[in-house]
Amino acid sequence: MGGQKKRPLAREEKSQATRGDKEESNRISAMHINPKALILPKFDDPEVSKVFKGMKAITLYRTARAFGVNASIAAYLLKTLESKNIIKKSGGFSGHYVWSMV
Secondary structure, eight states, X not given: OOOOOOOOHHHHHHHHHHHHHHHHHHHHHHHOOOXXXXXXXXXXXXXXXXXXXXXXXXXXXXXXXXXXXXXXXXXXXXXXXXXXXXXXXEEEETTEEEEEEO
């Protein structure tokens, strides 16, 4: 019944060329990495104790906000601090843990 009419060849070629450019730009943007995601803050024990001393509860998202990094980097940071016995898990459940200074 109704429906789309067949497009002229010139218009088809033009639309295919623009589609190829869009796909290429999508690939390039997918390869672009957020520089904030790769920055791991360099910290020493006094710096960490300064940042965490003011917090009632050390949580993943508070740590991310305090250091200005992503939550995944904050999780890595908390795990390394826990392995160095600077902080310890004191509560929480289902991935929403709370740490405290040792």
